[in-house]
Amino acid sequence: MPFTIYNERLEYESARQYAYRILRRNILLLDMVPGEPISEKEIATSLQLSRTPIREALLDLCRERLVEIYPQRGTRVALMDAQLVDQGRFLRETVELAILELACKTYTKEQIEELEKNIEEQKEEVNKNDLISFFLKDNEFHRLLYSACGKESVFEAIGFYFPHFSRERMLRLQMFNPEELICDHQHILDAIKKGDCRTAKMHLSQHLDHVMCDQKILLEAYPKYFIQRD
């Protein structure tokens, strides 16, 4: 079972939090691939912990639908669920279009500058070829859109879906074009600056369409990583 210990236990972390963080990262970065069996014992040994915090961390991940636990057959990394991602995209689009309505009316100069700075950082990460950091900046861009109109907790509520988007994005890493995404972000921001809500919304829908377009390709390229429904 390939398993990476990204960094040592942080001072404030409980054993359960530490196990959760390391396991989650392994799953999101696809070091542990969808469908892979998980051995509590091996993880406990690698992390030098007892099995109880590992079991608790796995239960937390099960609630996030990143791990599947079968009492008789053991535990495995959850398969990717195209329907779940589709529903996440639906929720995100519905909410984010409404966020843009507010954005075009209320954003201050400082908030626009913060978004501009974020786009510059996205470009830097792409120049450094650090796509994982680019993804984080991309998520941050969207978080800023919500927080700038006082809707941080809405973003947190939608956060349930983000790890599921992330896994698909990791799988698509070799095939996708970050410049295209940066371009979308820039177009959205330019339209907000002009107060042109219609154009901002059009670019956002297009932006989120990349997710579904990617998904179609992935379903064909990696069928064994996805839940199959006929």
Ligand SMILES: [Zn+2]
């Ligand atoms: Zn984005």
